[in-house]
Amino acid sequence: MSNININELAKRLNLSKGTVSKALRDSYEISEQTKTKVLQLAEQLHYIPNPYASSLRRKKSNTIGVVIPEVMDSYFSRAIKGIESVAREKGYHVLVYLTYESFEREKAILNDFSSGRVDGVLLSVSSETANENHVEETMAKKIPVVFFDRVLENVHTAKITTNDFESCYEATHHLLQQGCKKIAYLSISEHLHIINKRMEGYKQALFDHGQTHSGANVIACCDDNEKNYALLLKILKANNRPDGIIASVEKLTTPVYLACKNLNLSIPEAVKIVSFSNWEAAPILRPSLTTVTQPAFEMGEAAATALFNLLGKRNYSLLNENTTLPSTLVVRESSVFNRS
Amino acid sequence: MSNININELAKRLNLSKGTVSKALRDSYEISEQTKTKVLQLAEQLHYIPNPYASSLRRKKSNTIGVVIPEVMDSYFSRAIKGIESVAREKGYHVLVYLTYESFEREKAILNDFSSGRVDGVLLSVSSETANENHVEETMAKKIPVVFFDRVLENVHTAKITTNDFESCYEATHHLLQQGCKKIAYLSISEHLHIINKRMEGYKQALFDHGQTHSGANVIACCDDNEKNYALLLKILKANNRPDGIIASVEKLTTPVYLACKNLNLSIPEAVKIVSFSNWEAAPILRPSLTTVTQPAFEMGEAAATALFNLLGKRNYSLLNENTTLPSTLVVRESSVFNRS
CATH class of the missing domain: 3.40.50.2300 (Response regulator)
Structure with missing residues (x-):
């Protein structure tokens, strides 16, 4: 089956691309009759919206990125389960990125985020990470970052740590x-x-x-x-x-x-x-x-909860919560x- | 610093958007003089290409997705290192997705890929996965899938297993x-x-x-x-x-x-x-x-190598290689x- 795009839908319906696009987004500018026509054909032809094109329109990826140094530490494995439990409820995807304790890789991953791949970031920094410029740059692009476990003290954002x-x-x-x-x-x-x-x-x-x-x-x-x-x-x-x-x-x-x-x-x-x-x-x-x-699972939960709070706010950069959960x-x- | 886009660059240089875009892509249609002018301003204003917009043009994400059931198994941890070692050489990002042994989650992840988020997939299926429709659908969208370790026998693609x-x-x-x-x-x-x-x-x-x-x-x-x-x-x-x-x-x-x-x-x-x-x-x-x-690291390497071979081909769906590396x-x- 060939890929059906908006151009193709527009051509077949004899409508403009803009009209089809708005109909697919359920815009108030489009009549119910036209919307029904567009949606029926889209369904019939198995039209799948291109997520990149959708992202350009919506500027939302419905994805949070979790950046951690490694996966073979049972702390991170459990923390991810805590993060996932919160994200699932919110209908978000969780992408896990591994830095393998490399500062260069951490910078590259965050730089990649800077242009819209994820809506927010949960970060536990690499053992090489000595400065916060890359995190500040990400936050300056309106991508909120919340730290858990391995934090950078000087960054003004929510941090979830243990004692x-x-x-x-x-x-x-x-x-x-x-x-x-x-x-x-x-x-x-x-x-x-x-x-x-x-x-x-x-x-x-x-x-x-x-x-x-x-x-x-x-x-x-x-x-x-x-x-x-x-x-x-x-x-x-x-x-x-x-x-x-x-x-x-x-x-x-x-x-x-x-x-x-x-x-x-x-x-x-x-x-x-x-x-x-x-x-x-x-x-x-x-x-x-x-x-x-x-308290790995609980720290993951707390970090994800803090991030979703930030995603709902405009002035998230002002938030500077520190949450400390006790170890045993x-x-x-x-x-x-x-x-x- | 505000986000600089192609529109802004075009306005400041008094050039068309198309010319700026082509200059940034190093197109043969644009003179060296114009390219230099565009690139200098882009650098000066810290222009970052939007990856979604770039992807729309190039239809390439330069990313491969690795879908695995969990991270606390040292097999997967080492296999990922093998995958990363190959991907790094090719200049690709590796995104790790966790299914936590859930078939529903595996389907959702692959469905997400179907519309262009990654160029190819390395998959080790969940313990619940009993049929291959979701993988066939991904491959039908021209996203190659290579299996490693946990394979689906009936899917016609490269599979890396041990004995x-x-x-x-x-x-x-x-x-x-x-x-x-x-x-x-x-x-x-x-x-x-x-x-x-x-x-x-x-x-x-x-x-x-x-x-x-x-x-x-x-x-x-x-x-x-x-x-x-x-x-x-x-x-x-x-x-x-x-x-x-x-x-x-x-x-x-x-x-x-x-x-x-x-x-x-x-x-x-x-x-x-x-x-x-x-x-x-x-x-x-x-x-x-x-x-x-x-041979976890070696299986990861072999799987990534097979995937990059497929990425270079048009008729990748015809490839059906089975590679078996011995355990000890x-x-x-x-x-x-x-x-x-």
């Missing part, structure tokens, strides 16, 4: 109570606000426990788990190796466990571990993993000696 | 050799071709080992892991419980392990387990997990008693 400082403080305090003397914090970015917030919570807990800030041991991991594994092997082999580890993101858990296994360092006897994670598999690891569990420390075997 | 029959035959054979008498196969769909291929390999191995087909024990799991956990508890409590389990997809591993843990059934002594999985965490589970590991059985503790 990163407090929950990492609590995790560190827990390891100190279990007898750890040398706790390392595994970072994956020096730019990411949430990773730094967690680091501050970690340092504050050390300080409150009588350790100076120089006692802090922040280890810079990266997006490549083979490199992280090699780095952890080196660190855990050293004489002054850590006896406690806080992994700031879920994906660092596997290289930590593998390095301990390789070096015959038993968890939790020799090294105690806590990871930020929403991993369903946490209870079936050897040993089961103590986690800081984020779930203690399992990896951090407690003689627990079972 | 599901053989690899599940091998996994079953392995469990039989380890002494299993009652092996259960956990399915997640009665429709999915690959899940049924795996099931056939399982049944054939039982048959070749002297068990009749009635000895087969196929258990229908679903997308909801809480329900799967409840079902597995019930099955593993029964007197004639299985002593071997083959999980046809990665996500079933966690409820199997949790149910065994809850019932104090030790793995592998009481129950031996193999799972189809690309999970990086397989070695750190208690016990480490024996897997059928698929990786034996770990969960299937072998007294291994370490």
Whole structure:
């Protein structure tokens, strides 16, 4: 079947293109009789409106874009389910864009949005993202952006986060109570606000426990788990190796466990571990993993709700809501000696 | 900054819209002098082409859509990396669409594509998908579709799969050799071709080992892991419980392990387990997990390459290539008693 367009409809009905177009949009300028004629032929010929042409007219895509660094983190998987649950109710499509932790890719995706592909954006920035120009440019084009989890502090818009400082403080305090003397914090970015917030919570807990800030041991991991594994092997082999580890993101858990296994360092006897994670598999690891569990689904819901509020407003750039939902420390075997 | 469009450029340069538009597209009809003038002003005023308007002219979105059932399966995560690696080279965007195992959603996404949002589609169907009409309709609109992993057999196009029959035959054979008498196969769909291929390999191995087909024990799991956990508890409590389990997809591993843990059934002594999985965490589970590991990255690469071949052709609907890349059985503790 050939593609039927407005030209073809107009020709067959002996009407102008403008009349057909208005009839299809149910314009008040067109008589009911003409509308009926146009719609009947359109249906008969299986006319499908070109979404690009429709977008030019309507300037609405009925789509929101979700830009996230990766998909193998169970946080994002659950957050997307929360976003989808709200978008479905509003009759919107959700497109998921992956940056793979690349700032260049994030800029390219947002630049693509700048000219109308989506109505609004939910963004969790890459670990490389150090400035906000690309986000400001998107917002200047009247495409609202809402942050969730990984936010850029300086952008004036709604931000949905969890209590990163407090929950990492609590995790560190827990390891100190279990007898750890040398706790390392595994970072994956020096730019990411949430990773730094967690680091501050970690340092504050050390300080409150009588350790100076120089006692802090922040280890810079990266997006490549083979490199992280090699780095952890080196660190855990050293004489002054850590006896406690806080992994700031879920994906660092596997290289930590593998390095301990390789070096015959038993968890939790020799090294105690806590990871930020929403991993369903946490209870079936050897040993089961103590986690800081984020309210992922709820954060996705809150972010989507904030975005739909903005979509209904003209002066959305004035909105600057911060919503903080609490995380939970779930203690399992990896951090407690003689627990079972 | 206001949005600069072609009208505005034309007015300021005292040229026609058509001339400006052609100059921006580097048309041979326009003099170099005029092109330079247009491009200089466009750059100076930060003119961004509207992608919808551009698409109307070019009828190309420079985007491919990847439609997958979920993101928390490490197979898809790695396959997407393979797809991205090819698309990046070709200068294409990759949009990832999630069906969450819903046929309705899959139809809606493909229907959306039908009118030009993407140039081509890479599809791994949902576990509910039982017929191919929606794919045929997309292809009839000249949007090529290539399948990877979860294919629809009856659609005449390129399909990238792994050797599901053989690899599940091998996994079953392995469990039989380890002494299993009652092996259960956990399915997640009665429709999915690959899940049924795996099931056939399982049944054939039982048959070749002297068990009749009635000895087969196929258990229908679903997308909801809480329900799967409840079902597995019930099955593993029964007197004639299985002593071997083959999980046809990665996500079933966690409820199997949790149910065994809850019932104090030790793995592998009481129950031996193999799972189809690309999970990086397989070695750190208690016990480490024996897997059928698929060539995920390579399958993504092959699928994207096939799609770009189709994009360059007029009669793409005639192409019907089947590419099969082999999986690997990786034996770990969960299937072998007294291994370490």
